[in-house]
Amino acid sequence: MKALVTAAQGQVGHALTTLAKTSTFDLLSLSRQQLDIADLLSVQAAIEQYKPDVLVNAAAYTAVDKAEADQATAYAVNETGSTHLAQACQHAGIPLIHISTDYVYCGEQKVPYIEGNVTDPLNVYGASKLAGDNAIAAILDEHIILRTSWVFGQHGNNFVKTMLRLGKERDELGVIDDQYGCPTAAEDIAETIFRLCESIQSGKASWGLYHYCGQPATSWYGFASHIFDRAKTLGFDLAVTVKPITTQDYPTPAKRPKSTLMDCGKIKTRYNIDQPDWRGRLDAIIYAECTGQS
Ligand SMILES: NC(=O)c1ccc[n+]([C@@H]2O[C@H](COP(=O)([O-])OP(=O)(O)OC[C@H]3O[C@@H](n4cnc5c(N)ncnc54)[C@H](OP(=O)(O)O)[C@@H]3O)[C@@H](O)[C@H]2O)c1
Numbered sequence: 256m257k258a259l260v261t262a263a264q265g266q267v268g269h270a271l272t273t274l275a276k277t278s279t280f281d282l283l284s285l286s287r288q289q290l291d292i293a294d295l296l297s298v299q300a301a302i303e304q305y306k307p308d309v310l311v312n313a314a315a316y317t318a319v320d321k322a323e324a325d326q327a328t329a330y331a332v333n334e335t336g337s338t339h340l341a342q343a344c345q346h347a348g349i350p351l352i353h354i355s356t357d358y359v360y361c362g363e364q365k366v367p368y369i370e371g372n373v374t375d376p377l378n379v380y381g382a383s384k385l386a387g388d389n390a391i392a393a394i395l396d397e398h399i400i401l402r403t404s405w406v407f408g409q410h411g412n413n414f415v416k417t418m419l420r421l422g423k424e425r426d427e428l429g430v431i432d433d434q435y436g437c438p439t440a441a442e443d444i445a446e447t448i449f450r451l452c453e454s455i456q457s458g459k460a461s462w463g464l465y466h467y468c469g470q471p472a473t474s475w476y477g478f479a480s481h482i483f484d485r486a487k488t489l490g491f492d493l494a495v496t497v498k499p500i501t502t503q504d505y506p507t508p509a510k511r512p513k514s515t516l517m518d519c520g521k522i523k524t525r526y527n528i529d530q531p532d533w534r535g536r537l538d539a540i541i542y543a544e545c546t547g548q549s
Contacts, residue, residue: 256456259307260284261292261340262314266408267354270445271313273410280449283307287314292336298343309455311448312340312353315384319358322379323508329383337387341394350397350460352451354444357404357436357468359385362512369518370402370464378509388464397462399451401444401522404468404515405478407533408441409540409549418479419486419544422493432476432499435514437468440536447528454526461525466517469533476500485537491545 262268263284275282283305291297292314302310316322316332337353344351358381359374376382391398407413421428447467454460473481476499486493502511522528543549 266411268313269410270441333383334386357515367518429500
């Protein structure tokens, strides 16, 4: 099976590219310069040239705060770009695996969200991603949308790396303790996408929307505390004190949902894919960041 991946330089795009090196998958990943999803001609040209059996979209406008002031670009990538991909896949007769976000939910629900729950994004990023999900579902039957959350990987910028950097620079760090979610390793998302590709290849795909995130759920403060505890266990004592703060203490341009825990039962039932423990993915990043090998 030949898979074409967008956003080779992104966290998930890079994890997919790295994983492909040790698998039998014929995977080609293209950077934004090689395939701009906001440009229909660029999308059509790439599909015509590489003739993939499946398209995997790891590209998105992901700058949550910047999106508030740059709504046009967020929508051009997240809605129009997704529309282009779905149209091109439909024309070529191939399926699309697309990644979405927990930020499509408002975060007020007391129990984990299931795929059928009402979406009500609080910010431009979430709304633009939701518009993309809806466009794909309306255009292309053969799609899998994977809604994930709090992504961190070995490549790219993310919360884990920011915490480790700040932990080296500061004595004390305030981290939000009243927003809850599920960290998810880009490497686990890549493995799951490969599993989905295998199901597509064997004709056993079950199309539609799926939640997929790591476990256990935590707050940003809980996540940060675990990162520093783990770093200490690995011999990197950053000597920083982490203090819990509230959302009110740390105002940002974009509003963020309070709790976006997602029930991942559907992907377990249809694909036998388990929620991974995100804690198992931290060591490699901590080691790389703390030894300057990243
Ligand atoms: N990061 C998170 O915490 C998080 C949480 C939930 C869901 N997600 C979703 O997970 C997916 C992957 O996110 P990620 O964390 O891997 O994101 P990321 O590291 O920010 O990477 C996004 C990638 O998209 C590329 N891109 C932006 N506009 C593009 C365009 N017009 N055409 C082609 N490529 C374009 C970027 O290119 P450049 O490198 O050139 O900028 C970048 O490589 C996204 O759908 C995101 O919405 C992420």
